[in-house]
Amino acid sequence: xxxxxxxxxxxxxxxxxxxxxxxxxxxxxxxxxxxxxxxxxxxxxxxxxxxxxxxxxxxxxxxxxxxxxxxxxxxxxxxx
Numbered sequence: 001x002x003x004x005x006x007x008x009x010x011x012x013x014x015x016x017x018x019x020x021x022x023x024x025x026x027x028x029x030x031x032x033x034x035x036x037x038x039x040x041x042x043x044x045x046x047x048x049x050x051x052x053x054x055x056x057x058x059x060x061x062x063x064x065x066x067x068x069x070x071x072x073x074x075x076x077x078x079x080x
Contacts, residue, residue: 051077
């Protein structure tokens with residue numbers, strides 16, 4: 001599972017009036033992580049296979065998805 005929130009989207013004025021309440025998220029966030037009943041804790045094997053992705057790479061991947069909607073992140077990484 002990947003959850004991405006770009007910092008720049010947090011600062012856009014158009015989101016100020018959405019009436020977001022931090023209390024609405026308390027039940028799914030524990031200690032700055034998603035609650036373990038939503039996302040299971042990854043084992044060491046999964047953590048070792050994880051890749052670091054920069055914001056530039058995310059933007060490039062999004063552009064690649066527009067051209068080829070079937071491209072996977074693994075396929076994209078092989079192209080870069």
